[in-house]
Amino acid sequence: MINFQYARAVDVADAVSQMAADPAAKFIAGGTNLIDLMKEQVERPSRLIDISRLPLKAVEETADGGVRIGALVPNSDLAYHPLIEQRYPLLASAILAGASQQLRNMASAGGNLLQRTRCYYFYDTATPCNKREPGSGCSAINGLNRMHAILGTSEACIATHPSDMCVALAALEAKVHVSGPSGARMIAFADFHRLPDNAPQLDTNLNRNEIVTAIELPARGFAANYTYLKIRDRLSYAFALVSIAAALELDKGTINEARLALGGVAHKPWRDPAAEAALRGQPAGEAAFRQAADLVLRDARGYAHNAFKIDLARRGIVRALTQAARGAPQSQSNKKIA
Ligand SMILES: Cc1cc2nc3c(=O)[nH]c(=O)nc-3n(C[C@H](O)[C@H](O)[C@H](O)COP(=O)(O)OP(=O)(O)OC[C@H]3O[C@@H](n4cnc5c(N)ncnc54)[C@H](O)[C@@H]3O)c2cc1C
Numbered sequence: 001m002i003n004f005q006y007a008r009a010v011d012v013a014d015a016v017s018q019m020a021a022d023p024a025a026k027f028i029a030g031g032t033n034l035i036d037l038m039k040e041q042v043e044r045p046s047r048l049i050d051i052s053r054l055p056l057k058a059v060e061e062t063a064d065g066g067v068r069i070g071a072l073v074p075n076s077d078l079a080y081h082p083l084i085e086q087r088y089p090l091l092a093s094a095i096l097a098g099a100s101q102q103l104r105n106m107a108s109a110g111g112n113l114l115q116r117t118r119c120y121y122f123y124d125t126a127t128p129c130n131k132r133e134p135g136s137g138c139s140a141i142n143g144l145n146r147m148h149a150i151l152g153t154s155e156a157c158i159a160t161h162p163s164d165m166c167v168a169l170a171a172l173e174a175k176v177h178v179s180g181p182s183g184a185r186m187i188a189f190a191d192f193h194r195l196p197d198n199a200p201q202l203d204t205n206l207n208r209n210e211i212v213t214a215i216e217l218p219a220r221g222f223a224a225n226y227t228y229l230k231i232r233d234r235l236s237y238a239f240a241l242v243s244i245a246a247a248l249e250l251d252k253g254t255i256n257e258a259r260l261a262l263g264g265v266a267h268k269p270w271r272d273p274a275a276e277a278a279l280r281g282q283p284a285g286e287a288a289f290r291q292a293a294d295l296v297l298r299d300a301r302g303y304a305h306n307a308f309k310i311d312l313a314r315r316g317i318v319r320a321l322t323q324a325a326r327g328a329p330q331s332q333s334n335k336k337i338a
């Protein structure tokens with residue numbers, strides 16, 4: 001047992017100043033990821049700053065027709081919120097494809113963004129891992145890498161970001177509101193998570209002393225034609241091997257607007273502007289969907305155990321776009337559990 005201090009933040013400014021005062025402190029929200037990491041001694045904070053009671057639990061409409069989600073809204077409340085169910089069902093589906101009902105009741109929206117990779121070596125402190133201990137090496141590149149990335153990898157790290165919710169947020173072009181010692185700022189979702197490059201210890205572009213306060217969705221929700229397709233080893237309670245958030249706006253069968261984001265394939269939710277651009281103006285059909293899939297995967301690289309993901313992703317993209325175009329999202333998981 002490694003001792004640590006515990007303090008509750010009274011407001012956002014207090015949370016930020018407590019964090020700035022202790023370089024080894026960590027925020028704790030639902031604790032569903034951080035506590036596991038502390039038990040494995042992967043995270044060893046000197047102090048936990050409990051932000052779970054801060055008033056960041058509202059889901060509200062914004063002046064420009066979007067929705068602002070407080071960072072402490074539990075995943076379950078968010079998925080079942082009427083504004084999200086009706087206007088952003090892609091987000092509701094993605095959230096409900098993740099974890100379990102009990103975990104979703106505890107997990108916060110902000111914590112979901114900041115959850116860490118599920119690479120087995122990251123959790124195993126007896127093995128080298130550049131993300132856990134920079135410069136120590138990557139055990140996955142020549143080790144077991146079935147769940148690892150096929151896009152955007154580096155020689156330093158081939159881990160994936162494990163979130164489902166973030167894949168939908170990437171497709172919906174969310175923005176992340178953060179507060180720090182020098183004030184508040186907004187980060188486009190595409191810029192929030194990082195590729196590993198030569199600094200895989202950094203998952204995001206959030207500065208150390210900053211706290212996530214909210215996530216903002218633009219008005220465009222793609223509620224008519226969307227799908228979140230999650231392919232995994234078990235039907236529930238498993239992280240994605242590959243997941244696809246697909247959203248279309250159609251006009252008499254022609255694609256006016258397209259969004260496509262993948263999970264389980266990279267260090268961040270993977271969006272490809274070239275593939276989306278290629279879909280625009282095309283008839284919504286297999287030819288266009290196959291072309292988009294080929295574009296997304298043009299630079300994919302498989303390792304010893306995960307090369308199957310390239311073909312899985314290709315077929316998954318075509319299936320997800322087909323379901324989205326039909327207005328028939330495959331997932332039944334957004335039905336409320338009695
Ligand atoms: C068994 C299991 C299965 C799971 N399966 C899935 C799955 O299939 N799909 C999926 O998407 N997720 C899955 N999860 C992950 C789960 O969604 C995350 O653990 C959860 O979202 C984290 O939220 P939290 O509030 O509990 O974060 P915490 O554990 O409290 O914190 C996680 C990290 O975020 C930081 N943090 C938290 N809030 C903020 C904030 N507002 N600002 C700045 N930093 C912050 C903390 O300091 C910490 O580093 C699973 C988890 C478990 C344990």
Ligand code: SF4
Pocket residue numbers: 117119120121122128129130131132137138139140141156157158159200
């Ligand atoms: S893939 Fe990344 S997280 Fe996994 S062992 Fe390599 S450096 Fe560590």
